[in-house]
Amino acid sequence: MFHTHIAVQTADFDVSEELRLLRAADARIGAVCSFVGTVRDRNDGSSVASMELEHYPGMTEKSIAEMVEAARQRFDIYGARVIHRVGLLAPQDQIVLVAVSSAHRGESFAACEFLMDYLKTQAPFWKKEDTPEGARWVDARVADDAAMARWN
Known part of the structure; x- marks a missing residue:
């Protein structure tokens, strides 16, 4: 049986609790790999005071579910x-x-990296940074596209 949980939320999450829930779901588990991404205070040469993330409700969760199934x-x-x-x-x-x-x-490890590459390039999220120069939308990175291309 495959166990999955997908959430798009404003609230913070407890990494330890999330890993505990994943491990508790199946006694066959011998390995758990996790990745946590955080907001950096600098990007593209500017300081970043905050980041606002937007998404398309319903479509985003469906897209992530398709990535997990892949x-x-x-x-x-x-x-x-x-x-x-x-x-x-x-x-x-x-x-x-x-x-x-x-x-x-x-x-x-491979599945975790695969999912992160998909999230960075395929999931319908939009990021806007607040910098000293003003607000700016974050464009996709060539490096993220290259990382995704290796899975094809």
Whole structure:
């Protein structure tokens, strides 16, 4: 049985609790890999006072569910938890958690990286940073697209 949890929310999340819930879902689990993304205080040479994340409700969750299903089909994993925050965030705030479980570490590491690459390039999120020069939308990065291309 595959266990998944997907949430798009304004509230912060407790990484320890999320990993506990993932592990508790299946006694076959021998490995859990997780990634936590946070807001940086600098980007593209400017300081960042805050970041606002927007999304398309319903469509975003559906898109993430499709990404998790693609990871399940591609890797031998038992479960995944993906939490992505939206709203106004400050430097050092948590933005995203991707956690994946499997029997062995290799599948968990690969699936976690695969899901993050998808989230960075395919999920319908929009980021706006508040900088000394004014507010600016964050464009997709060439490096993120290159990371995603390697999975094709």
